[in-house]
Amino acid sequence: MGYLITLEGGEGSGKTSVLKLVADALKQQGHSVVCTREPGGIDIAEQIREVILDRSNTNMDPRTEALLYAAARRQHLVEKIVPALEAGEIVLCDRYIDSSLAYQGHARGLGIDEIFTVNKFAIDHYMPDMTLYFDVEPAIGLSRIEKDAGREVNRLDIESVKFHETVREGYKLLVSRYPERIRVIDASDSLAAVFESAMAEITGFIEQMKK
Numbered sequence: 001m002g003y004l005i006t007l008e009g010g011e012g013s014g015k016t017s018v019l020k021l022v023a024d025a026l027k028q029q030g031h032s033v034v035c036t037r038e039p040g041g042i043d044i045a046e047q048i049r050e051v052i053l054d055r056s057n058t059n060m061d062p063r064t065e066a067l068l069y070a071a072a073r074r075q076h077l078v079e080k081i082v083p084a085l086e087a088g089e090i091v092l093c094d095r096y097i098d099s100s101l102a103y104q105g106h107a108r109g110l111g112i113d114e115i116f117t118v119n120k121f122a123i124d125h126y127m128p129d130m131t132l133y134f135d136v137e138p139a140i141g142l143s144r145i146e147k148d149a150g151r152e153v154n155r156l157d158i159e160s161v162k163f164h165e166t167v168r169e170g171y172k173l174l175v176s177r178y179p180e181r182i183r184v185i186d187a188s189d190s191l192a193a194v195f196e197s198a199m200a201e202i203t204g205f206i207e208q209m210k211k
Helices: 015-028 043-053 062-086 097-107 112-123 138-147 161-177 191-210
Strands: 003-009 033-037 090-094 130-135 182-186
Touching: 003 015, 003 062, 003 097, 003 191, 015 033, 015 090, 015 130, 015 191, 033 062, 043 062, 062 090, 062 097, 062 112, 097 112, 097 161, 112 161, 130 161, 130 191, 138 161, 161 182, 182 191
Parallel strands: 003 090, 003 130, 033 090, 130 182
Antiparallel strands: none
């Protein structure tokens, strides 16, 4: 079996950019790597993504939002992630279950445990082997989005700063709950420095798993 390594963080944390750099570095080391994202990664899940993140869908009920994420996650898992893991590949996934726990569970007020129950039905036993949480103050992350003309601006990006601060609180709760799985990366630093930190954590994890 391969490894499922997930990258988490608030909007504008830089995890998507770092994922690409990490993937290239791992490939240069001889690893077989699959890069993907949530929601999305495969056709059905990408269609669900369009509904979830459409800026016109501001009336979406939080439970509807949570269920759509779980549905996209399930299809993505069985169609892309599981086959890659069974082939012995390293899967780098931009967001996974922790996003639902932080955003819908904590920030939307639905409850982390309640959202975990919903998602356990979707993912079965496929929890991440390792998670990198890219921590940055929401104001910094949102300012990065404003400066990046080429970046998709979705429904979550236009939430209030208070909402994003609550998301960050949710992630910190998850760090406390899963200290062995989740490694915190200071995402306020330069892209090069953040990449180095992320790469050090991942290579250290891979070496540990080989023992």
